[in-house]
Amino acid sequence: MLRARFLASMLAAGVAPWVRAEAAPLRFVYPRVNDQGEEAFGFQGLRLALQKWGRPFELLLAPTSTNYRRSLYQLETGEIDVIDMGTSRAFEARFQPVHLPVDRGLSGWRLLLVRAGMVPAFRAVHDLAGLARLRAGQGQDWPDTQLLLAAGLGVVSGSDLPTLFRQLQAGRFDYLPLGLNEIHGLLTQWQALAPDVVVEPDLALVYPFARLLFVRRGDGERHAAITEGLTRAFEDGSFNTLFAARHAGLAQARLAERRVLQIDNPGLSEATRAIPARYFIRP
Structure with missing residues (x-):
C-alpha cells in the first residue's frame, strides 16, 4: 500500500519513479x-x-x-x-x-625583490655565507621560512604580501624571495606600496619545492x-598547455646569466620527493 502511494505521488508530480535523479554538483x-x-x-x-x-x-x-x-x-x-x-x-x-x-x-626557483639602492650589495654575494649577511622577508606560516632558517639565513616575517612589500620598502629586511613564475606579476600588483623595489638582476635561490x-x-x-x-x-597535455600560456614570460628571468645558490629543503616529505620527475620542469 505504501509503495503504491509513493508511486502515485511520483507520477502526480510528473516524475517517473524509475528515472534516477542527477547527482547534485x-x-x-x-x-x-x-x-x-x-x-x-x-x-x-x-x-x-x-x-x-x-x-x-x-x-x-x-x-x-x-x-x-x-x-x-x-x-x-x-x-x-x-x-x-x-x-x-x-x-x-x-x-x-x-x-x-x-x-x-617553479616555486623552488626564487628570484629576489630588493630596494634598487641595495643592488650593489647583492652583486657582491657569491655564496650562502654572503647571503646570510642580509635578511629575507617571509609570510607568516610560509613553509619556506623553516628551510631558509635551516640554511642559516635570517628571516623577518610579515602577515601578508602587502605588508611584506611595505616592510621591504621601509628597510625592515633586505630581500623578498618569490617564485620566478610569480615575481613579476606580484611586483606589478604591489609596486605602488614599494616604489623603490626591483627584481635583483644577478642571483637565483633554488631549492626542492x-x-x-x-x-x-x-x-x-x-x-x-x-x-x-x-x-x-x-x-x-592540457595542464602543460595552460601552464605554458600563463608562464610565457619565464625568459625574462634570465637564469643562464644568474649566480645560482642552492639549498636543501629538510621539510619536504617523502611523498612529495617521490612525485615523478615528468611532472616538473627545469627552467
Missing part, C-alpha cells in the same frame, strides 16, 4: 588570497582539473579577500574547500594533499575528484 570554494581571484593560477588549474574530472561541479570564490594564515583556518573550519600552497611535512599532516605540483616545481592543492583531512570525495581530474589534465 560537488561544490568547491576557493580562497581569495591577497586580492587574487580567478586570475590566480591555482584557481585556473583547479578549474581545469574539475573539467577533466567530468562530473557536475560548482567552483566558487570566497566572497572576501584574506591573507595566507587566515585561509588555512578557513580550510580547517569548512569556510573554503580547497587551497593551493607550498608544501611541507607539517602541512601534509594538517591537510590532505594532492601530490601533483600545480607549479611544476612544490605547490600542491590541499583539502581538509577526511574530505575523500573532493580529494579523489581533484586527483582524478588533475592526473587526466597532465596526461592529455
